[in-house]
Amino acid sequence: MSTGFDDFPFFDEEPTPRKPASGTTPRDADMGAPSPARPSVFDSETGAHSGANPSGGSLGIAARAIAARDQARTPDYLSGLNPEQREAVETLDGPVLVLAGAGTGKTRVLTTRIAHVLATGRAFPSQILAVTFTNKAAREMKERIGVLVGGAVEGMPWLGTFHSIGVKLLRRHAELVGLSSDFTILDTDDVVRLIKQIIQAEGLDDKRWPAKQFAAMIDGWKNKGLDPSQIPEGDARAFANGRGRELYAAYQNRLKSLNACDFGDLLLHPIRMFRANPDVLRDYHQRFRYILVDEYQDTNTAQYMWLRLLAQRPSASKRGTNPPNGRQGQAAVAPDGAPPWSEPQSGDSVNENKSQQINICCVGDDDQSIYGWRGAEVDNILRFEKDFPGAKVIKLERNYRSTEHILGAAGHLIAHNEGRLGKTLFTDRVDPNDEKVVVHAAWDSEEEARAVGEEIEQLQRNQHLLNDMAILVRASFQMREFEDRFVTLGLNYRVIGGPRFYERLEIRDAMAYFRLVCQPADDLAFERIVNTPKRGLGDTTIRNLHDYARARDIPMLQAASDIVLTDELKPKARKSLLDVVADFTRWQDMLDTTPHTELAEKILDESGYTAMWQNDKSAEAPGRLENLKELIRSMEGFDSMRGFLEHVSLVMDAEQNENMDAISIMTLHSAKGLEFETVFLPGWEEGLFPHQRALDESGRAGLEEERRLAYVGITRAKRRCHLWFVSNRRIHGLWQSTMPSRFLDELPPAHVEVAEAETSYGGYGRGGGYGQSRFDKQEPFQSSYSTPGWKRAQANKTDATRENWGSRSGHSVERIGYGESGPRGKTIDGHLVAKSTASEPSKFAVGDRVFHIKFGNGNVASVEGNKLTIDFDRAGQKRVLDGFVERA
DNA sequence: ACCTTCCAGATGATG
C-alpha cells in the first residue's frame, strides 16, 4: 500500500471494533481502555490531562469513563448536558443528524461527542474526521476539545475545514490526479488573472466576457461537482459564444500545467482520486471510524459527494439496496442534470469490512442556511434521513442564549418558511423584566444611524459595554452611515469582514516572491512580480517571454533563464531579466540552508521590493511596510517557508484587538455563530431586506433564505433586539422611498413592541394586519408600518431626538479584516490596526498555558511585546506572535 | 510611466 500513512502510528494498529452487539449498553470488554499492548495516544496523553482533573486521581479519561459507568455515574464531561444533548453525544452508532437551533449548544455537543468517542476507546484521535467550514470554527473546536481531553486533541490531524483536509489528502495523493505534491493553491485573485489570460489567448474580448464572471461560473460548477464534460449544455452556451465548456477545460489544463489548484479543486480532486482508486478510498474507510460535520446545512453538492464517499463504505451487495449514490432518482439531486454520482463500484473489494461501519454525525440547522447563493444546498440537510437510512435525528431546541421574546419573535417569523424540518426554540429562563423585540421607524438612513447612536449612548450610560452590542446589516453599504455617525460621536467601533490581511497588495506581492522561490513553476507569481518593482520589463518583454514559454511548454521562470542566453531580447531587458533570474536562483539555493524568516527578509530587500515602498511618498506606504514586517513576524510561527505559504493560502486571519471596548458592525452573514447582549438590525425594508435581487433571482427560495437571514439576525441577540426601518433610502445614489419589510409584519405582537416617538402619538401602526401572517398574499402588499400614523411619528421623531452628543476623546476604530480599501472614504487604514496591536502589551504572561493552531498546547516561556516564546508540548520551543495563540 | 477620463457596476463572502 503506497498511501504514505507512516506518520500515523496508529493506522496499522486499529483498535478492535468496539461496537456493542446490542447497540445500547456496551459490555465491559468492549468498553475497555486501549489495551496496554497497544501504543496509544490516549495513554500517553491522559497523564497530562489528569493533572488538571478536578476530581483528582491519576486515571485517564477512558479509565475514569469506565469507573464512572461501573458506578452508574455520569462522566464529568457528560454531566451538565441536557437530555437531548446527551443523546446526541451518546448515540455513537449509525448516522446521526443533530438539528441544533441557534444557541442550543451545538459546538458543545460536537466537541463532547468527540471527547466521548475518545474516552470510550472507540477510536483514536487520528481516526476521527471532523470537518467545519471556517478556520475559526475549526480552531474553536480544537480548543474546546483540548479542554475536554487535554493533549489528545494534538492527535487529531483530521480536524479542519473541508479545504484544509482536502489539501492534506491531495498532498499525499497528488500524483493520482496528475499533480505533484508541492502544488500551489491559487486564490480568487490568481484565478481571475489566469482566466483573463485564457480568455485573451482564445482571442476573445475580455471586456465582453469578463474573467470575473467566468470565474464565478466555474466556481458554481465546481460547487456542484461538475467537470467540464459534465456541465449542462445551457451553461456551456451561456459564455463566450458557446465556448464555456472549452474554456473551462482550457482552464483546468492550465492549472495542471501550473501544478496548481483552485479552492474548488481541493474538494474535487480528492473526489476524483477516490473514485478512480477504490483501494485508496478503502484505506480511508478503515481509518475514519467517526465522521463529524459542522454546519451541515451549508454543504454544497461537492462537499456532499466528498462526505458520501468517505462515509459510505460500499455494501457487499452491488448497487441497489443501500446505494452509495443513495438518492432516489437523480432529478432530486442535481436538477440541472449531469449528476456525477457514478462511483466505480467494485463489488469484490468489500466484504472484509462488514462489521465496521462508519459513523457519521452531521450537525446543522436548516433555519440558518444562508449560503444558497454560494452553492450550499439546504436540501442536503432536509434529505438526510433518506440519504442515510436508519439515521437518528435529534433536535436541540432548548435555547441558552436569548429571552423568550427574542425566541418568540424569531420562531414566529421563521414559521413562515415552508420546507423546514421544524424546530421551536424555547427557554426556561423567563423574566418579566425582559424587553420585547422593539421595532423602530426612522425617516431616512441618516436618522436611523443617529437614533441607533443615541440608543447606544443610552446603554453606555447604563453601564453596558460596547463589546456587548452589534449592528447587523443586510448589505455592506449600510455600514457607512453608521461609521460616519460613530466617528462624529466618538464611539469606538470595529468593522468585521471584508478583504483580509493577505489580500492586501503588498502582502500578495511579497507572497508571490516567496511562492516563486518555493515553486518555480508558479507563472502567476512570476508575472505578478517580474516587473514589481519596476525593472523595465514591460508588456513587450513579458509577451515575448510568455510566447517563448508556451512554445516550449516550460514555466516562465525557466523560460526567462533560457531566453537571457539568446539575443531575443533587447539588451536592457535582457540584463534586467538576467538579474531577476540570478536572484531567484540564489534564493532557491538558500531555501534549505537559511532560516526562512531571514530568507524572506533577504528576498524582499534584495529584490528592491522594500525599497520600492520606502521610496513611495504616498500615505499608505508606511502602513504597507508595517504590514510587510508583520508578515515576516508571522512567519516565525512556522518551521518552513512552504508551511507558511500553505497557512496563508488557507488559514490566515486578521488578528483582532479584544482589549478595546467597541461596538461591532458587520453583515448578517458574518454574524452567524456570534451572539451579543444587544443587537441592532437596521434596514428592514422591502428591496433591501428581503433583498430585491434575492427575490428576482431565486423567487420563493430566495425569500425564504432572506427570512432565514432575518432569523439568524434576531437570534444573535441575548437580551435586546432592535429592528429598524426607514421610509427613504439612497440606493445607487438615488433617494427612494421604501416600504417596511414584510418580515416586520410576520413578527408576533405578543413579543414585539413598537417604539413610540418621544412625543406620544399612540395608537398608530398597531391595528390592521400587524402581526398577522400575510404569508399567502400576493404582492403588492400594504404593510401596517406604512400607515400615515407611522409617517407622522417618523417626522416627529426627527425633532424629538435631536442631538445631545459631544465629542469624546480616545475614539478608536478598528477594521478587522479590512485592507486599504474598506468601504469608501474612511480615514482608516490597515496601518492603524497593525500599529495599535503591535504597540500594546501582550495579554499573555510567562507561564500561561496557550494553544496554537499548528503547534498545539504549550507554556509561555517569555514575552517581548507581542512576541512570545513558547515551549510547546509537542513542537518544542518556538517564537510566535501572540495573535496566533489563544489561551488554552 | 504616469495622469486623466470614461464607464460599468453597485448583496451576501469561506476556502
Added chain:
DNA sequence: TCTGGAAGGT
C-alpha cells in the same frame, strides 16, 4: 451617486 478599474493620451 459614487467608485474602482481600465483605456487612452501625453
